[in-house]
Amino acid sequence: MNKDYDVIVIGGGAIGLATAQHLGKRKAKTLVLEQFTFVNQLGSSAGVSRQFRIPYPDEYMVQMALDAEPYWDELQKQTDATLMDKVGTLWFGDPEVHSTEGNIKEAEEALKALNVPYTSLTAKEIEEKYHFKNLPETYTGLFQPDGASINFKATIETLLELCQKDENITLEDNSPVFKITPIGDLFEITTTNGTYITEKIAIVPGPYINSVINLLDFKIEATYWNMSSAYFKKTDPSIQYPTWFVFQNSIGENGNQFYGFPSVDWDHPEYIRVAPDFVIEAIEEPNDRTLIPNSQELAYTSEWIKEHMTGLSTEPEYTSTCLIALSKIPNKELLIDFAPSYVPNYKNVVLYATGWAAKFTPFLGKIMADLALDGHTDFDISPFQLGGKFFKRF
Template sequence: MTKSYDVIVVGAGSMGMSAGYELARRGMKTLLIDAFDPPHPHGSHHGEPRLIRHAYSGGEAYVRMALRADERWLELEKLTGEKLLERSGVLNMADPAVYSYEVRREAASSFGVQVEWLSGQEIHKRWPNLTLPDHYRGMYEPDAGFLYSEKCVAAYKRLALEAGADWLPHTFVTGIKPEQGSVKVETEGETFAAGHVILSAGAWFKTLEPFITLPIRTIRKVVGWFETADDSFHSDVFPGFTLGGQDGVYYGFPSIDGAGVKIGRHDTGPDWKPGEIPAPFGAYPEDENDLRRVLENFMPGAAGKLLRSAVCKYEHTPDDDFIIDFHPQHPNVLLVGGFSGHGFKFASVVGEISADLIEHRKSGQDLQLFAVSRFAD
């Protein structure tokens, strides 16, 4: 007999688990299905932490969502009693010939986001362990910081189950078949039905073709943790950071409990296909070389021994904006994906948005940027 639900969430990682909790909390009979058992190393949320910032370059919609996401993370902390968000501050640094912060300046001013604008010399004076060229510019957000991503996913999972959601891990979805007034979700062993389905498959969206074909490019990404020469990079005194210049765009984190400075490259990366085993860290010379070169040039005190490494995935849309919209042919199927390497910070509010769309078919957030119709041409 086919078991029925109000909502089935296919892909219960960062966004799906948050949505599953929100749906179950609102009293909807919810089933969460995932090919693995989040938190896990097969998607985009492992190898914590993740940056959270509020002065965003994507426009007002992103700033509103970032501020609301921050509120929801604090609510999650209260519900769980766990420390999930650290306000280390985030220092954004860039060569102005490559990247300008003017759009973010306007957004920050409009929403009252506290931001400090710094020259290269001012950055070095405040953080002497940074060796930026004088012509670089900085944007420092003192209220920004980082999230413990795996703890966040685990917290949402626990709350979703406590709220009554059913949980089906290690289960691949083999088919999605809309019918009159409902959607059937087929797995290798069972078939389930629901009035609504949320597809939040992350790096695995291509496994849902041809039911939905989205222009999402999935790429392999690497990060490394490097030994520091002293305590000046510790999370008590050093912020999270981004760095953009002629050599690419990078992001990173202070040393948390002596784990070393974590750094990753935001741009570039080889394609990855679902089902493939990603090449391990070090399979390409640039895996470590790119990261080490940036550390040696800009923060040499953090260019010590490689202590740890990880491989994860980005799911890029052509414009790097998200997809949060209903299926073009099936209005009871919600598409949530394409978070393009900058989405985790929004997981808390994306769960709320998803539940609002399922329950009310509208959201208090401006979702025009995320419409799937923008790919029609």
């Protein structure tokens, strides 16, 4: 049986398109299958802006952010649109709090270990320099100048255009995969639009990961967050914020952790985006998501703004949601691995699953392409390569 493609990429969001773009650069005949339309708002690519940041509590994550920077620079050369607005990253709050983002003190240690410049801040300095107010005196912070707001819509559109121009890449949207059949050394992939034969598979469908890998008889234990987000009008037109995250203990159902962005030309420029970094209740399955944010989560966000931010109205005017799958593995966001060994041709099946990875988009595409074509990558993925221990038979 002859193969139709060298690699089929399942998932046409940011990471899927970045993977395809790197495969195309290496002249691999590639098909991208997207279950919805390209540049949709139904997965983890939803929304317009994302944060790029280097602070992490683990050195290997700091290193990954550093390694991603030249790939962003390379992608920027391919478009006239500004992909990043470098305004810096501000982390502040209770230095004892650990969250899904990490911990301030541990992040400082990781930055020091890798000689990444940053500035330590007191609560008073945070208020004086960055427009916050009424912070507890015990709060501390750090500012890292390389943080940025990512124009994520432009990033996806740039990757899509590059893939469209590459003669090695075929793009198909509205093509959900509903069957994967190993045939000798190859795979037969069946979609609503046809059947294709490939040697290798790269699986990157964002929060819909289990709907694909279940077809290969394994799954990932994950929880699903339908995250809320809102835009608040500037009452002081001159005010500007960096990208930021506040670490605080929860108060009942109020997770009490929030993050925000600067105003940017590409995304409601007279507004500041602020969002809760928690959900009151996780959803059971990705298809349970809604495009309407949780009103109570937004109410807690408004309370935070009223009490601790300056120059903004306290009622949101625009809202959105974003769906994310988070691994249930303690302290592990990203999973990058091959399929488990009981899957036929498992070394020809690579996947990225769970966690916040927008900030790594072009670099993660490079990693996935190299894993698919070479079976290895020069980047150390051992911290993310956890499938043998945590993938479960479906």
